[in-house]
Amino acid sequence: MIDRWGRGPLAAVVGVPALLVLALLVGAALRYDAPAPTRRAAPPPTATAAPAEDETVPPAAPAPAGLPVIDYDPAPAGFPADPRPLDVTPLTEGLTPTRHIAAYDAPGGRPRALLAPTINGVELTMPVVERRTGWTAVLLPSASRRLAWLPAGGWTPVALRDQLVVQRRTHRLTWYRHGSPQHTWPVSLGLPGQETPLGRTFILGTTPPPEPVYGGVDVFALGAIPDDLDAVPTGLKGAHIGLHTWQDDDTLGENVTNGCIRLTRTAQQTLLDEVRPGTELVVVDALPAS
Template sequence: MEQSSARSRAAWPVPLILALLVISAIFLVFREGESPSPASEPEKKAPVAEKVDLTSLPASSTKTTIKAAPRDPRPNKVPKGTVVHPKRTVALYDAPDGTPFAKIAAKQFGDTWLPVITRNRDWVQVLLPSKPNGSTGWIRSKELEEAHSRFLVKVHLGARTLQLFEDNREVGTWTVAIGAPDTPTPTGRTFVLGHITDDKQPFSPVILPLGNHSDTLDSYGGGPGTVALHGWTDPAVFGKAVSHGCVRVPDDALELLRTIPTGTPVLVDKA
């Protein structure tokens, strides 16, 4: 029987044997080069957010200077009105999935609301209240409460006017007083950081501190040189460059401005 089998193998034509060898080689190469089955692939785990030691980070507030903060890339662009509120003290990053450089608390002059200027996946870039002017930071969206401000304030330094818009409709335009030549009102986009009501204030019962600061004064009146929108007792100042950087507005403008929500964008230009 074995001999018969041997004779049968010997009788196979040479071309057929060569063809079988080639097919076998191709099959082996294919097996070696094919991708592993899904079952043999290592399981891919979702990235885990790195825990940040908030105690080691400086706080962004109107009283602090954080030089590591990224600068506003488009300081003259009108934000869309999206504002966010940190649910708790959260880290600020220099880029999405980047390096934490500071933190921001849930409260400043009340609840902290910051205007969003850019989105990137599950991150938002916001304007900050700390120096230098135009400081920004990135925050994870899941750590924020989101809302929308229907309002926009524009201050035109050349014309010395303030415009208030609601839902892209102009509510009013007023002649205002702006910073003097030695203490100019800083340009760029900022926001309403808070509302301070104090009937004992001699010049304005309502003050709206903004997220920017004087470029020439490190402090003023015991504060850190924060720029604000506020009233004034003498209407003769309106239309003049006489303030220490703040924007002084008439009483009827102040009555409307006091109703706009914290986080509302404010755009200051040279027009």
């Protein structure tokens, strides 16, 4: 049975069986579980270089009046697909808007929506996935496997040191720092028809647990939303994919959630203490052979 919870500062997180409220918090402590493969980290973040004199920067069209602001509801249509959704190369830089800025569907393309410094009071940090002359692409909040292009100005860079990788085939989540594995844990994932979405997303914020079934540990809300919105139970319409613990570990390694990633209490406490909003999380079927 799906229970209903009231909406709050950010809104809902897909889980079993809940609708949650979003606010920024942290937690503590952990144990090591199993080894994971070491992968090469991406280069450290750098400031966007000024274009050379012979380079042409595609101009940014003015944002028309009435452009929607991206919030916790599903993002407006028209944004391009992430060209490398299953790339597990760590994303080491994010950005935070310092004012309302237009988000475009291509460098010099059409403005589709506005991005604000916060979503319902929670600071918005999005991982950077690509750069072209005078433009920066970020993973989009409130969408799955979509990105937006931003012109220069109106945002500040943020260094990202961590990455979370979920393997659906083995039901494992691994936490990496600067490309090196720190811990890995078993997880429960989405049931058939409501599978945990593949691809790159990021931590949007956290929420305190509203009920004992969440083990008394805060919940991460991700930028991703369910792939099949029609398959989501009525009480979870408009919800995001979540990363959270549960009252027991009986279903770890199984597909039992509405798309959320469920892990142990000690694992969730450690991630709450260690990783910040904006941290990339990528879901793959399996890591590529090294």
